[in-house]
Each structure stands twice: as C-alpha cells, then as structure tokens.
C-alpha cells in the first residue's frame with residue numbers, strides 16, 4: 001500500500017528551472033528522506049506534492065486526489081516558508097484549527113506548546129526563526145494525519161529541538177505504523193537516524209526511493225595490497241589515493257569493484273563502509289546520480 005503516489009508532476013519555475021516529470025510512490029509505514037543540493041528542487045517538489053501550486057500531473061494521497069477534501073484531511077505539511085501564518089498569534093491559529101479542523105488533537109497541541117516552550121500570545125512574525133518553525137511543526141503535527149510532508153523540518157532548530165523532533169517523528173511511526181513521513185534534509189545524521197528510504201533529487205528530477213541500508217552498503221573504502229594498473233577504471237570507483245605504500249580506493253559500487261579486483265587476483269587488505277556523512281555528498285555528485 002502507498003500513502004502517496006504522484007504521476008508526471010511538472011512545474012516550471014521561471015525560465016531556468018523545471019521540476020519533473022516526477023513519478024513517486026511512498027510506501028506505507030516508511031520514512032523517506034529527500035536529499036539534494038541547494039536549488040535541486042526539493043521545496044518545489046514539496047509544494048507540488050502538497051497540491052499548493054498550479055502545475056501538471058496528479059498526486060494522490062491514500063487514493064484521493066490531492067485537491068479533494070479527503071486528501072487534504074489525510075496529510076500534514078510543514079513548508080520551508082510559511083508567510084500566511086506570520087501575522088497570527090499561535091493561540092489564534094489553535095482556535096481556528098480547534099473550531100474547523102476535524103483532525104485537530106488539542107491535547108497533543110498543548111503538549112507541543114509545553115515541550116517547545118511556545119508563546120501563545122506573541123505574533124508568529126515576532127518569534128525567532130527556530131521558534132517560528134517549532135510553532136508550525138506544533139500546528140501541523142497536532143493534526144491527526146497519517147502522512148507528514150516536512151520540508152527541512154530540522155533547519156533552524158536548536159539541538160534540543162532537533163532531538164525533540166526526532167523523538168516525535170519516531171513516536172508518530174510507532175503510534176501509526178501504516179503512516180509515512182517524507183522529509184527534505186541536508187543533515188546526514190537525520191538521514192542516518194530516521195530514514196528507511198532515500199530519494200535523491202537533482203536538477204528538478206528524482207530517482208526512485210532506494211533503501212538506505214542497501215544504498216549505504218554500496219559505498220566502501222578498500223585498501224589494496226599493492227598498486228594495480230587501471231584501477232581508476234574499476235566500476236564504481238570514485239577516488240584513488242595512497243596511504244603510506246597502500247593504495248586506497250573509494251567506490252560507490254562495492255560489489256562490482258570487488259568482482260573486478262577478484263578477477264585480477266588483487267588482494268584486499270581491509271574494507272570499511274563509508275558513513276552517510278561521506279557517502280551522501282558522493283551520491284549527490286553528477287556521476288553518482290546516474291549510477292546509484
């Protein structure tokens with residue numbers, strides 16, 4: 001079962017950037033991290049997925065078209081920018097939701113207010129950037145929905161806020177095992193700790209969601225017993241260096257690399273997996289998006 005599907009989403013932004021066509025399926029019960037360099041189109045994608053744009057294509061949430069009431073009631077969206085709430089006080093927004101939003105869980109909201117120490121009577125525009133984001137997170141996550149679309153939710157949060165949000169998201173998945181979370185991020189630690197799947201975004205296009213653990217296994221650093229002619233041409237090779245007298249290679253396709261080395265009887269002294277801190281930037285480099 002999928003919580004979200006989209007077909008042929010296309011959105012032109014000015015003369016220089018086009019999102020899509022995007023085809024995406026988000027399985028129930030998963031957390032997906034959307035990663036991409038600045039300007040790759042993550043925010044444009046989230047705006048498109050939330051139905052908040054004039055563009056082509058179709059997005060369905062739990063089988064309902066994104067523009068239908070049933071779909072709107074089934075997801076929460078924390079955008080990167082939220083100009084429409086800035087002139088309100090949190091209390092006013094809470095009152096609006098409590099009066100008009102069937103998905104509203106007031107107890108949950110009060111817990112967020114305490115946990116994030118949110119002032120209810122101050123205009124949101126007068127809060128710090130991080131507190132503004134916490135306020136929007138509190139409002140959106142107090143809605144009882146099964147799909148969360150979060151555009152860089154950790155950006156601007158202090159360390160305590162990041163830890164709190166991480167726990168909140170894990171708790172959400174525990175409480176609603178058939179729900180899904182899709183979040184954009186630049187933070188490798190959050191991908192490591194939260195994501196089941198990774199969607200790589202580049203130049204307005206996405207690759208299919210890939211299982212984080214399977215993807216991570218492909219990136220290895222390998223130490224060789226002796227220099228090998230032609231090692232730069234090994235499938236998946238990303239870097240070759242020498243540590244003392246020991247050649248060291250970095251690959252994004254460990255299986256193909258090791259097969260190539262085995263066929264030439266090259267002895268491997270040691271191998272280790274790359275951390276996501278090292279592998280995510282490699283995934284986002286030009287060559288990698290075509291290969292991974």
Ligand SMILES: Nc1ncnc2c1ncn2[C@@H]1O[C@H](COP(=O)(O)OP(=O)(O)OP(=O)(O)O)[C@@H](O)[C@H]1O
Pocket residue numbers: 013014015017036037038039040041042043044045
């Ligand atoms: N209103 C707009 N008019 C024209 N172009 C736009 C507009 N908004 C965004 N763009 C362009 O769309 C592209 C994608 O921007 P977007 O904000 O979606 O990227 P992003 O991946 O979220 O980047 P970041 O990591 O910096 O937040 C960029 O080239 C940007 O210049």
